[in-house]
Amino acid sequence: MSSLLFHPALPILIGAFLVLRLNGTARSIVLLGAPLVCLAFVWMTADGVILSIPYMEWTLEPFKADKMSRLFATVFGLMAFAGNLYALKQEKVLELFSANIYIAFSLGVVFAGDLITVFVFWELMALASSTVIFSAGTDTARAAGMRYLMIHLLGGVVLMAGIAGEVSATGSIAFTSMLPDTLPRALILAGFLLNTGAPPFSAWVPDSYPEASYSGMVFLSAFTTKTAVYVLARGFPGAEILIFIGLFMIFYGIIYGLCENNARKMLGYSIVNQVGFMVTAIGIGSALAINGAVAHAFAHIIYKALLIMATGSVFYVTGKRKFTEYGGLFRTMPLTAICCIIGGLSISAFPFTSGFVSKAMTAEAAYVGEYYWVWYLLAAGTAGVFLDVGIKLQYFVFFGKDSGQRPPEPPIHMRAAMVFFAVLCVGIGVAPQLFYQLLPYAQEYEPNTPDHIVTQFQILLFSGAAFFLFLKYYGWHLVNSLTLDFDWFYRVWGRKIAVAFTQNSGSARDSIIDDLSKGAKQTIDRIHHRHGPAGVLARTMPTGRMVFWAIVMLAVYLLVDFAFM
């Protein structure tokens, strides 16, 4: 049990509770110190099962580590550090608290060795992350947080049903690699996929994340989807259906992202798109592909957080969210712009950035695994990402038409967080071999070869040319478009159902009972013509209604028992 004291989630969890009580410098020290202790714990953790607890008839393994869990924990720790640095002056203590317990719970998933532990932390993550959204404090955030929570708990329900079935079938709660070949396993896969933003529920990402505060979205972008990538990589490597789902996500993210005018929302779509690359890689399932997925998750957390920090800074200083309200901010926010551009280049897999060295592996794995059509689609997807985040975002926010605004740079701690991640983006891209040593499978792979770099430049060049060719039409389109997604169904119909329930729950039940009793009444009236006073059923007092039901139930039991004898 004492080994639990060295669980990497623990420092962050304790830090979260301390943040509730502390102020000023002490709070800053805890916010920055806890992730560092966590990182130290991550690298002190040995391989294998470190803690097991007997629970009901099984053995829980709440603390189990290997290379893959350490890699994810490392990037989560880095993210916790940079995120806390960025949010250092966040006045909403609730957000800092829930963001940090959220990080701790996602570390819980990463070190979970059995399905029950995964499930527990999975659900706790959903609760904590929705609190991050709630704590933005606006009405739209509250509504979005509620939608987010309902979707995720629905996913949890599917996951639990799957786990129950799996345990019932195999008698084991071990979390090992499997294929979705039985119904329980398919349910587990569906539960995992929901958190990646897979279709048809992709819309929860762009719907909810942008409603969080400027710093809240930085935290959210990193953990839920990437924890899902982690469990998929561990649980379902080589499940071919993931290739199709992943490719769908890639293009879904690009197309909806292009149509989006809200910068933060566009980054939400871009999360779906990037996770699509990882899901595709997991579907391919070879060692190189899994390395690619995991490396991409690592790189993605960093550059996506960087992008969200940069747009968050712009949002923080201008209070505006839409592309059409920005423009020309480069003049007064050069550092933010440079960081944002580095993030944009990374996400577009520009050579010598982190995105390039990680995405290259997935493409290579598709090629080696003879999924040629996948290779082509991945290349097209890369071009599309460049269009979205590499150019559109930078162009409309920092360059383009001058909006006349001259906002200052964000505060120093926010700049520091951005610079930290920008340096990481470039560092990984320049020295990929160091980074590759962290990956779960040993490999000999060099991304920075001349022909590889030239190919990538060609893709990006044409993609960039396309953007500027269609720019004239595009600006108009941004202002006037409204995109429709699957969430229309649950948002519109869901509300109708809910409204129907709130307004009519009492009367609806009464009217159903009335309808039912009308038919029965005539029958019973005949039977009890002399014995019972007519109109007993019409009485609104529950006593009368209950007696009626008692008689109905008696009749039911008598009828069915005699009928089936």
Next chain:
Amino acid sequence: MLDQLPAIIIAVPLIAAAVCAIIRNETICWLIALVVAFVSFVGSATMLGQVQQYGEDISYKLGGWAPPAGIEYKVDLLAGYVLVLVSLIATAVLIYGRQSVKVEIKKSMQGWYYTMYLLCMCGLLGIVITGDAFNAFVFMEISSLSMYTLIALGKDRRAVAAAYQYLILGTIGATMYVIGVGLLFTLTGTLNLADLAVRLGPMLDTPAAIAGMAFIIVGLSLKIALFPLHLWLPNAYAFAPSAVTAFLAATATKVSIYLLMRYLYTVFGFGFAIEQTPIPEVVMVLSLLAIFAGSFTAIFQENVKRMLAYSSVAQIGYITLGIALANATGLTGSLVHIFNHAVMKGALFMLVGGIAMQIGTVRLSDMAGAGKAMPLTMFGFVLGGFSMLGVPGTVGFVSKWYLAMGALENGWWWVVALLMLSSLLVLVYMGRVIEVAFFRERPADAVPLKEAPKSMIMTAWVFILACVYLGFDTSFTVGVAEQAVNVLLGGAQ
């Protein structure tokens, strides 16, 4: 002395009730009640221990008359398990409820409260321990009549109406039960449950036996508040004094469920009632309806006590679902949930009692911002909510897990899906309270709040912690339940 235990745990509360009725001083009555309840608890636990240790049921011949002619008190594992539950809750609620009773019940009535409380406990224990069909009816009436009085003691004037409603319906239920027993008696000439099971065997398919069975099932369903016969329950729970609600919710319906299990599985028998008649199917449909109708209605309640009451309707559905599953795993889930639900719902009602005392109402809108002023209460509510939700590591998970496994054994996938879905509804209604308490600001003009008295908070927290402890260490609940299931299924195999 030990031989007399079965009689002691019934007779002592009965006599103590009479003593309380004479004394009627609040402090003395409370002390008497506490000691008596504790004695009953120790007695019950001892008997359960003996049965477990020697593997032999305790049979006590009342007045020395041998069964089947005389009345027999019988303690097997199942009865012992429920006895421990009832007496444990009774003791805890006495510790918890004294402060709350002082506030919520008129001074002149407080002595009567303890009188009725003891009578009620005596009746509930009696139903469980007796091996006699008619004697069970007598105890049922003792517990019910005292229960009506307890509910009517509520400060809210609607409590009287609620008690009256419960009285009418409870009487109808008891009448149906006694009609059923009468039919069986005319057929067999015996009232002893074990003897009844033997003699009824060859006559089960006669119309009289089937009619008797239907009457007994419906009568008990009324007492259980199994959907759609649940309408008495929300009002009774909502308007009764807080302590009464905590006691009632944790014990009264459970005892009737125990009796229903006894009848279905041992008297009418697994081979007949479960395998040959469609009763399990009917009970399953009703249970699922109870789960969903109860939860949906709970979502739209403004009164938190009433919300928890509707949630009880749903939770009863989980317990009866296990009866319908009719396999060892499902029944274990059912028995475990009897205990677990008592613990968690008892805890929640205790916490709500504290809220009622401090805020003065239990309306949801009046609880805005209560999280800051009453952190212990509201944090307990969060943990209790987790347990209701069935988060692993809490008791709620253990029982739902067994139920789900039982459903899977029968191949009922869709029942598992519905079980899981129903948790979402729990989240919505518990989440509403938590949202209001933690995420809303307390209005500036509202009265300043502080925590409820220590005795209330501490008892409630013991139960909350039990929710977590018993969620990890299942050796008592699951351990005893798994053996107790043999009492029910033993006859069939």
